[in-house]
Amino acid sequence: MFETFISYLNQDATIQAMVDIGSMALFFIGLFGLLTHRHILRIFISVSIMEFAIFLFFIGNTFDKTFTAPILGDGHVAFVAMNDPIPHALVLTAIVIGMAVFALGVSFAIEYYKLTGRTDINDMNEMSES
Amino acid sequence: MSSIYFVALPLLFGFATPLLGKLGKNGIAYVSTLMQVALFILALSLLLSTSWSVEVISIAPPLGISFVLNKASLFFVTLFTFMMMLFSFYYLDLRKSDPYAHEGKFFILLNMLLASSIGLVLSSDIFNIYVFFEIAGLSAYILSAYKKTPKALEAGLKYLVTGMMASVFLLLAITFIYIHLGSLNLAVLSESFNTLPYNIKVLISVFLLIGFGFKVEIFPLNFWVTDVYEGSSSPVNALFSSIVVKAYLFVFFHILYLFMPDSEFGTFLIYLGALSMLVAEIVALKQTNLKRVFAYSSLGQVGFIFAVMASENPSAVTAAFFIILAHSVAKMMIFLSITSIEREHQSVEIETLKELNSPFIKVMMILAMLSLLGIPLFAGFIGKFLALKDFAVNSAYVVVVVIVIASLIESIYYFKIAGNLFYKGEKSKGEKSKGKKREKLTLTLMQKAVFTVLALVLLLVGIAPWLFSGFISEASQVMLDSTTYATTLMGGLK
Amino acid sequence: MNFKRDISTRTYSGFALSALLVLTILNVMLQNIPAHIERAGDQLLALNAQEGVANAVTSVVVYFRGFDTLGEIAVLFIAALGIGLMLSEHTKDPHHEESSFILQKASKLLFPIIMLFGVYVMIYGHLSPGGGFQGGVIIASGVLLLLISDQNFEVPHAVISALETFAGISYVLIGLIGLLVMDKFLGNFLPHDVSEMGMLLSGGIIPLVYIVVGVKVGSEMSLIVQNLLKRSEDV
Numbered sequence: 001m002f003e004t005f006i007s008y009l010n011q012d013a014t015i016q017a018m019v020d021i022g023s024m025a026l027f028f029i030g031l032f033g034l035l036t037h038r039h040i041l042r043i044f045i046s047v048s049i050m051e052f053a054i055f056l057f058f059i060g061n062t063f064d065k066t067f068t069a070p071i072l073g074d075g076h077v078a079f080v081a082m083n084d085p086i087p088h089a090l091v092l093t094a095i096v097i098g099m100a101v102f103a104l105g106v107s108f109a110i111e112y113y114k115l116t117g118r119t120d121i122n123d124m125n126e127m128s129e130s
Numbered sequence: 131m132s133s134i135y136f137v138a139l140p141l142l143f144g145f146a147t148p149l150l151g152k153l154g155k156n157g158i159a160y161v162s163t164l165m166q167v168a169l170f171i172l173a174l175s176l177l178l179s180t181s182w183s184v185e186v187i188s189i190a191p192p193l194g195i196s197f198v199l200n201k202a203s204l205f206f207v208t209l210f211t212f213m214m215m216l217f218s219f220y221y222l223d224l225r226k227s228d229p230y231a232h233e234g235k236f237f238i239l240l241n242m243l244l245a246s247s248i249g250l251v252l253s254s255d256i257f258n259i260y261v262f263f264e265i266a267g268l269s270a271y272i273l274s275a276y277k278k279t280p281k282a283l284e285a286g287l288k289y290l291v292t293g294m295m296a297s298v299f300l301l302l303a304i305t306f307i308y309i310h311l312g313s314l315n316l317a318v319l320s321e322s323f324n325t326l327p328y329n330i331k332v333l334i335s336v337f338l339l340i341g342f343g344f345k346v347e348i349f350p351l352n353f354w355v356t357d358v359y360e361g362s363s364s365p366v367n368a369l370f371s372s373i374v375v376k377a378y379l380f381v382f383f384h385i386l387y388l389f390m391p392d393s394e395f396g397t398f399l400i401y402l403g404a405l406s407m408l409v410a411e412i413v414a415l416k417q418t419n420l421k422r423v424f425a426y427s428s429l430g431q432v433g434f435i436f437a438v439m440a441s442e443n444p445s446a447v448t449a450a451f452f453i454i455l456a457h458s459v460a461k462m463m464i465f466l467s468i469t470s471i472e473r474e475h476q477s478v479e480i481e482t483l484k485e486l487n488s489p490f491i492k493v494m495m496i497l498a499m500l501s502l503l504g505i506p507l508f509a510g511f512i513g514k515f516l517a518l519k520d521f522a523v524n525s526a527y528v529v530v531v532v533i534v535i536a537s538l539i540e541s542i543y544y545f546k547i548a549g550n551l552f553y554k555g556e557k558s559k560g561e562k563s564k565g566k567k568r569e570k571l572t573l574t575l576m577q578k579a580v581f582t583v584l585a586l587v588l589l590l591v592g593i594a595p596w597l598f599s600g601f602i603s604e605a606s607q608v609m610l611d612s613t614t615y616a617t618t619l620m621g622g623l624k
Numbered sequence: 625m626n627f628k629r630d631i632s633t634r635t636y637s638g639f640a641l642s643a644l645l646v647l648t649i650l651n652v653m654l655q656n657i658p659a660h661i662e663r664a665g666d667q668l669l670a671l672n673a674q675e676g677v678a679n680a681v682t683s684v685v686v687y688f689r690g691f692d693t694l695g696e697i698a699v700l701f702i703a704a705l706g707i708g709l710m711l712s713e714h715t716k717d718p719h720h721e722e723s724s725f726i727l728q729k730a731s732k733l734l735f736p737i738i739m740l741f742g743v744y745v746m747i748y749g750h751l752s753p754g755g756g757f758q759g760g761v762i763i764a765s766g767v768l769l770l771l772i773s774d775q776n777f778e779v780p781h782a783v784i785s786a787l788e789t790f791a792g793i794s795y796v797l798i799g800l801i802g803l804l805v806m807d808k809f810l811g812n813f814l815p816h817d818v819s820e821m822g823m824l825l826s827g828g829i830i831p832l833v834y835i836v837v838g839v840k841v842g843s844e845m846s847l848i849v850q851n852l853l854k855r856s857e858d859v
Contacts, residue, residue, distance in 0.1 A: 017657075024649055028642050031641075031646070032639055032642040034295070035637075035638030036638040036639075040291075047291075047295065047298060054301050054305055058305045061309045062309060062663070069753075070669060070679075070681055072822060073678065073751075078673070079669045079673045079680065082669055082680065084666065085672075085681045085683075086308070086663070086684060087665070088684075089685040093257075093696045094301060096696050096757060098297075100699050100700050100703035101264070101268065101290065101293070101297075103703055104271065104272070104707060105290045107706065107851070108271075108275055108287050109287065110711065111710045112283040112284065114714075115278075115280050115283065126284050127284070127285075127356075127357045127361060138800060138809065141694070141698060142793065142796040142797075145701065145789060145792030145793050145795075145796060148785055148786075149789055186808045186809075187808065187810055188688055188689070188811060189675075189688055193668055193688065194689070232709060235708075235709055238705060239702070242702055249695075257689070258691060261691075261696060262695060264695075264699050265698050265702065269702055272702065308663070312661050312662060312664055313664045314664065327656055330652055330656055333652050
C-alpha cells in the first residue's frame, strides 16, 4: 500500500501538480499581502515573496526528474541527459534584479521615514488630491 | 556602424563616471553632452543606410540575443537621442543656477535611462527586454526621488511599488512563455505563439498587458502617474514623457504585432485606449497644478497613441508615429518651460501663469499646446487627422466620437491655461502701491536655442509633413511586418 | 479571548482578487501540463559541448546570455548608486554598544577564511556550482560580519570605488574588444579548446568575465551593506 502511494507520488503529473499548487499558494500569500498590508516594508516583502514563488514555479515546471544537473562532474563527461540550464540562468539574473530593487525601495522608505516619520501608505499623501 | 554602440557607450560612460569626475567639476557634464551629440549623429548616419541590420551578441539568434535595427526601431532611436541631446544642452545651463546634488550620479542615471530605452527598442529577446525594463525602471525611480524632499520620496516610492508589480507580471508572462514554447527569441515565438491552447494564450496576453500596462500608463493602471509627475522635478518629467513611455509603447506593440497580429485582442485594446484618453481628459479639468494638468494631458495622449497603434494597419501606425513625434517634442517644450517657471516663481499652480513675465516662454507654451490640440500647421495635426481618418475608414465610429469629445475637453483646459498666459489684468491694490513690475524671466542663449529647435521641429512637421511621411510610412510597414522580422532573425542577416 | 476582529472590505477584496488570479493560473496550468518539449536550453547544452565550459549554467549566464548579465550588473550599479544617494547623510550609529572580546577576535579570524572561500567560488565558477554573483555575495557577507562586530571598521571607500569602476569598465571593454575582433559584442575572442574543458584555464573569456562580475558584485554589495547599516541621529 505504501509503495503504491510512493509510486503515485513519483509520477510526473503528480510532481507537476505539487509544484504548481505549492508555488501558486506562495504566490497567493504574496499577492494577498501586497493588496492588504499598509506598512511599506511589508509590501516590499510581499512582492519579494511573489517573485520567489514565480522562480519556484518556473524551475519546477522545466524540471525533468530523470535528468541530472547541467554541470560536468561526479562522473559525467558529456552534456547528455541534463536539465535545461536556461531557467537557472534566468532565475539567477532575476533574483539579483529583484534584490536590487528591494534594497533601493528600502532605502527610499528609510529616508522617507527619517523626513516624515510615516510608514503607512494610507498616510502618504503629500501631493494635492486629484 | 554597429547599433550596439547606442547601448554600450552610455553604459561605459556610466561605469566610468567616477574616473571622469577627476577631470574637474564640469568634466562629467561636458563629456556626457558630447556623447549624446555623438550618438545622435550616429543615429542620423544610420538613417541613410536603409536595410535591416541584425547585431549578433555572443552567439547567433535564435539561440542568442541580438539587436535588430530596422526603420521602425531607427525612428525611435533617432527620436530618443535627439530628445536626450536637447535635454543635455538645456541642462548644461540649468546646472549653473540650479544643479542637482552629486551631479555625477545624475548624469549616470540620464545615460542609463537612454541606454535602456534604446535597448528596449532594439532588443529581440524577451528576457533581454525584461532586463532593460528593469534598468529603465530603476533609473526612473531614482530620478524621481532625486531631490529627497518628502514629495519626491513619496513619488519615488509610489513609482517603485507599481514598477515592482509590473515586473512581477512580466516575469510571470516570460515564465509561461518559456515553459510552453521553449524559446525566448521574439522571432521563434512569433511563429509558434499560435500553436498554444486558447486559455494559455489568453493568460499570457493578460499578463503582458498588465505588466506593460503599468508602464504604458493605460487605464486603470495609471493611478500612479500624476502623483509621480507632481513629486518629481520638472526636467525629469520631460524625460519621462518624451522618452521613457514611448519606449514602453514601442515594445508592447512590437510584441503584440509579432505574437497576435489581427486578433480580437487588438479591438479590445482600441477601446481600452479610447477609454483611457477620455477618463484622463475629464479628470484633467479640475486640476489646478500645472504639472498635474500636463501629466493628465500626457495620459490622454498616450491613451490615444495606444488606441491608434492597436488598430494594426499601416496607415494607423503611420499616424501613431506622427503623434509620437509631435507629443515627445511638445511635452519636452512644456516641461522645460515649467522648469524655468518653477525656478523663477517657486510655484507651479495655474494661477502662477498670470504673473509670468517672459514672452518667449509664453510663445513656446502656446505653440506646444496648439500642437497637442492638433491645430493644422502644427505637428500634432497630421497625426490626429490620419488617425481619425483611419478609424472612420474602418467604421470604428464610437472611437472617433470618443476621441473628438476628449479633444474638445482637452481644448477647454488648454484655453484656460492660455487665458492665464495672456492675463494682463488688474493687479490688486496692494501690488499697485508697491509699484514693482515682475522681473523678466531670464533664459540663457543655449536654453532659448533648445526651445527654438523644438519649436522649429513642430512647425516643420506641421507645415511640411511630406518630408517625413515617406520614412515614417515605411517604418510603420516594417513594424507590422512580422514575417520579415522572423525570417531575418532566423537567417541571421547582417 | 476575543478572536473576532473587524475584517475590512480591503482584506476581503484582496483575498478574493488574489484567489481568483491564483485559481485561474492553477486551472490553466493543471489542464495543460506541458509534455517534455524541445526547448532552447537543450540546443544550448549541445552547443555548450563545443563552445562552453564544464558548468553549463555559467556558460549560459556569462556567454550565451552575457548581455543579460551586463544588464544585471548595470541594475546593481544603479541600485548601489541610488542607495548611496539616499542614505548619504546618515552616519554610523553613535550609540552602538561595544561588542564583546570573543566576537571581535573571532570575526577577525573568520573574515579571511570567508574572503578566501568567496574568491574560490568566484574563480572556480565555471567548473563547479558558483560564480561571480555567488562569490561576490559571500565576500559581502564577510564584510557584513566585520561591520556588525567591530565598531571602528569602515569599508575603505576609495579602494572599493576604484575596484568597482575598474570592473565595470573592463566588462564593457571585453564586450567591445569582442566586437572589434570577432564582429560580435561579447564574442569569445580568447582561445577556448574543447579539450580543455574542466581545467581552470578553459572557456576563453568566461572565467575572466565572471571574475570581473564577482569583483563588481562584491564591492557593490559591500557598499550597499555599509550604507544600510548606517543610522541617522534621529532614527
